[in-house]
Amino acid sequence: MPKRVTAKEVAKALGISTMTVSRALNNRPNVDPKTRQKVLETAQKLGYFPNYIAKSLVLRKTNTIGVVVPEITHSFFPEVVRGIEEISYQSGYDLILSHSAESGIREKSAIETLVSKQVDGLLISTAQTVSDYTIYQQVMRRGIPIVFYDRCVKNIGANCVSIDDEESATLITEHLIQHGYQRIGHISGPSQVLIGQARKQGFIKALQKSNLTVDADLIIEAGFHEKDGYSAMQTLLQLPPGKMPRAVVAVNDPAAFGAMKAIYEHNLRIPEDVAIVGFSDDIRAELMRTPLTTIRQNAYEVGRRAVQKLIDQIENKTSSVEEIIVKGELVIRNSCGCTG
Amino acid sequence: MPKRVTAKEVAKALGISTMTVSRALNNRPNVDPKTRQKVLETAQKLGYFPNYIAKSLVLRKTNTIGVVVPEITHSFFPEVVRGIEEISYQSGYDLILSHSAESGIREKSAIETLVSKQVDGLLISTAQTVSDYTIYQQVMRRGIPIVFYDRCVKNIGANCVSIDDEESATLITEHLIQHGYQRIGHISGPSQVLIGQARKQGFIKALQKSNLTVDADLIIEAGFHEKDGYSAMQTLLQLPPGKMPRAVVAVNDPAAFGAMKAIYEHNLRIPEDVAIVGFSDDIRAELMRTPLTTIRQNAYEVGRRAVQKLIDQIENKTSSVEEIIVKGELVIRNSCGCTG
DNA sequence: TTGTACGCGTTATCAA
């Protein structure tokens, strides 16, 4: 076992006290430049590394942020993490990454561990099955700030950075309306998931703003995956000719891909027979036979804004509770009917 | 500032010593069941959370693993992280994630911070610009085990888990040879990057095994991006008809995409005029006009094997130094000349 | 400028 080099060793080697070593190493003003020089040299020579664990214990600060991610393979989240990482690195914070795997139980246990590890703050995107918010409140009562990102919990006094799902859905639906389509369908997400609800609301709002009738038969509750979009589109395509939608807003890109497959299998053209748009700008969207018009979500920016807010809170620069919305961007390709 | 609940508070509330509280909370055998029960209850009631920082200080163990990732947005790495996370979670370790952004300087500073935070072990995929290995050796001399993953540093006594680039390149090249192609070109990576070298070696080895001549003019040193593949292919397409390759092995999928673009722009067909294969099974590979035959790298497995090895080392279950190779898998689509 | 005493919250050790 290699013996560890502590500040005490460095002090002993120089015949001075550990305090002087500590001061020299932390660039405190009140230390003789010559002493500092010697301390730095011998620290270097002895291979001294400060023990942040000990430091954290006394300072009650770990310079560590806990990040809870519900699904690390979903490409949105690595992007968020990159944004988080960029800002936290600049501010001198490290990240403990926890994966809840969409399980409320794992999320709770992850949060408890992070609190025990004394993180200075928490960045959380809630798992889909979470319904009990007491753990969040407990944590905040301990003085540990939480900023939710992407999937938020409202009304518990925590900050929140999210994509404007509703407004973006309105935006893209209105784009279809501008093409002159009157009968527009919606392949929605599961009704209990917040982002699915928001997008559906945005869809409906766009129709209402243009005084188009909202036909419940044209709104199919499906899911976020390709197969969900495929079967939902099957249902829409079996409607009588007069009822069939001329355009479709899918809850996300994978669902749109599934829907496109169903459309092609019915020997219909996109966008000539049925226009379709997605949501999230999947990397495959522009590679489709007819490139998919969609909404690009700025995951990177969500991450940046969320940590920034958290760090501000940790360092007491701000105490206001706000809901930061990162706008989605309309990515126009051809599936909506646009050309070129 | 909310007052923190420590073991001492719990002890005081019950009129017992902190040691008994500690023992009860850690499920030690030598504590009266009734006492334990009372301790657990009041700990719960008072909202006690153990302070792992203090615990780590005395136990000299943090149950934390440092992970250094060179590029978090490259889809390979989130997959690896997921594998790491799965095993580490099961074993009770948390992950501190650091991003080197392909910079040797940032990597070094990340490692230093992780060591200072007293991680129990390190998982590192080296940044591209790294040439100085002393930091790795320093860390290992302190008794902190390192397992390299994907991008390894050999001959310094560290474990290593990687994809078998060379063998996989041989595999996919031989697949082309079996199609009967004789003149096969290679769009390679930058010569200083290890995985580029290995793939090129594997390519050459396959030709040699089949007694095909290795023509230096058919090996174009390029890069890992689409534009690199595009311009390299331009060069190959400008060779005189008798010299032009009948098939091409690209160093990775993006390079292959670029090459395909160049081929189409020359009004040639894939695979009828030029066959092409890639490497890494990018999500877009199967969506190309002619779906791309490629090698699927099991990033998830790389992560799992790497942490497992690291944890074994941390817990002294093993001390042997080995090089674990995760095999690549040939994904046959149509760009190689296969049909159906 | 430098040093001493003490505390951060926990556990190991030894004694009761």
Place this chain on the structure above:
DNA sequence: TTGATAACGCGTACAA
């Protein structure tokens, strides 16, 4: 079964 004491490595507060 339980408790007192010391220690983990460092920084604060005060004294020299």
